[in-house]
Amino acid sequence: MIYYYLDSSVWVKRHFEEAGSKWIRTLFSRAPTLGSSTLGIVEITAALSRKNKAGELSVDLNDKLEEVEEEWQSFFHIQFDEDTLLASKQIARQYALRGADAIHVASALRLKNQLDPDDQLALVSSDHELLDAANQAQLALIDPVTEETQSALDKE
Numbered sequence: 001m002i003y004y005y006l007d008s009s010v011w012v013k014r015h016f017e018e019a020g021s022k023w024i025r026t027l028f029s030r031a032p033t034l035g036s037s038t039l040g041i042v043e044i045t046a047a048l049s050r051k052n053k054a055g056e057l058s059v060d061l062n063d064k065l066e067e068v069e070e071e072w073q074s075f076f077h078i079q080f081d082e083d084t085l086l087a088s089k090q091i092a093r094q095y096a097l098r099g100a101d102a103i104h105v106a107s108a109l110r111l112k113n114q115l116d117p118d119d120q121l122a123l124v125s126s127d128h129e130l131l132d133a134a135n136q137a138q139l140a141l142i143d144p145v146t147e148e149t150q151s152a153l154d155k156e
Contacts, residue, residue: 020144035076
C-alpha cells in the first residue's frame with residue numbers, strides 16, 4: 001500500500017486554484033490513503049481563511065471548511081505528541097527548517113517508521129525547503145507542480 005503524507009502547501013491546492021491543483025485533485029479522485037500531521041488541519045483552515053479575507057476565495061468559506069473537515073475525517077492523523085515534538089526540534093536544527101516544516105518532516109518520518117516493510121510512503125509538498133530536507137532524510141517525495149510540468153512536457 002502507498003501512503004501519501006500531505007503538507008498544507010499541497011492540500012490547499014485541492015481547494016484553491018494554483019500550480020499543481022490539477023495533479024492533487026487527480027490524486028484525491030483515486031481515493032488513496034492520505035494523511036497529515038494534526039498541524040495540517042490548522043494550516044489549511046488558516047490558509048483558506050486568509051485567502052477568504054483577501055477576497056481570493058470564490059466560494060463560501062464555511063462550505064469550503066466543511067469540505068476540508070470531511071476530508072480530514074478520512075485522513076490518517078499523525079499526532080503532535082512529545083515524540084514528534086522532540087524529533088521536530090532535532091529536524092529544525094539539522095536542516096534549518098521553519099517550525100511547521102520540521103513538524104511535517106518529523107511526522108512523515110514517524111509514519112514511515114510505523115509502516116509495514118511492504119508499504120510505501122510519499123511525502124507530497126510544494127515547499128522546496130521542506131522537500132529538500134525530506135529528501136536528505138531519505139523520504140520519497142512528490143511535488144505536484146513538478147508532476148504537472150513534466151506531464152505537460154511529455155504531451156508535447
